[in-house]
Amino acid sequence: MRFFLLFTAMLMLTCTKPDSEPAVTVLQADHPADAGSRYPFLHAAANGQLLMSWLQETAPGRFALMFSHLEREEWSEPSIIFEGDDFFDNWADFPSVTWSPAGYYAAHWLRKVEGGPFAYHVQISFSDDGRNWSAPVTPHLDRSPSEHGFVSMQPLPNGRVLVAWLDGRNTAAAFEGEAEPDGHVHHNGHSHGGAMTLRSAELSRDGSISHKNEIDSRVCDCCPTALTLSGDTARVIYRNRSLDEVRDFYTASYSPESGIWTEPVPVHGDGWQIGGCPVNGAQLFVHGNTLTAAWFTAGQNDARVMTASGSLSERHFGEPQRLSVGDALGRVNSAVSGSEAVLVWLEMPDDQPGIASVYFSRKTDGTGFSVAQRISVLPVSSSRLSGFPQLAAVPGEPGTYLLAWTRHEPSYGIEMRQLHFGTSSH
16 A cells, blocks of 8 residues: 555645745555554654554454554555453553564553453563564563553663553552543552552563563653663653652663663653643654653643753753643654654644644754644644554655544544655754
């Protein structure tokens, strides 16, 4: 299947800069997901493939986790990673897939277990060819009926995959709480046991588990995590949670050689004090010789998207730059294509109730991020059911990206667009 469609008349929808130079060209893009699909995940792998996973409803309450990859403008025939009626189906806590330079794929999803509606465990499966997948393994030896999710996976130079996840083993009564609108239980951390933790482990292709760690003993309950790699050092970003309910982002570094994490440090002191989880994660990526973070915060009652960068050799970030221009929803995503990095996020427009505006900002090596611009032609719902928009660079096509999200009305399906950016302006 070709990865973009040409209409009878070429559809070229643009966001235009003040000097009338097109900032981004938007094309309807083909994808391998059928009707009824939801919650896509995109990843530009080191093998030159663009990987995609998604959930396909096969019967009421039953899902198949699907996989396909884009290579030389063709999507591969989709394969089923796993099918069952015990998926934890959630707009913010969705499956993912990656590829290891050791020559195999890894995919994760969440499986509901007995003990309550919010008891679920992480499942990870492997494949050498993307078609035949192994029986799943669970990276956490804890089998308590509590929440385990918001997984990030990062292939390591040693041939294993580093997995980080939020782990609710210390929340003894996690499944007895009332659900919030995001579909998770928000623990108070002061009763019914302890708080949500952030943990990690390394997994080998044969499913063996090693180097199990607790990275942080008190974190926000349901904000997505992210991992990145530079050389032999992996880094994680996550939303911390202080005893007085300040929930700012922290990072920590991991050495596969020692199997030890550094003490977590804050990205920036936003000072966002909030009694519940905002369900809004951060992005962390390497661009040139810098480490860049991008995140949503509403500290000081100011909802905004921020970014900050720092040296790979140091453990602190510089002063943050505000990117959002209006009432930000967040749900930040990022992609790197050669010397260019792109961030996208959602904001609430004043003129379109129920529709979120997609904004983007770009930078090249040695520059800061550009002034944010709105892609006004994308029909993304502001509802949480639209999920987290996914952005990935198209391999071999500099400056070209795919953006995907969930359409939930009038029925579920996946929307995808090809974005091509013009000359960057700062």
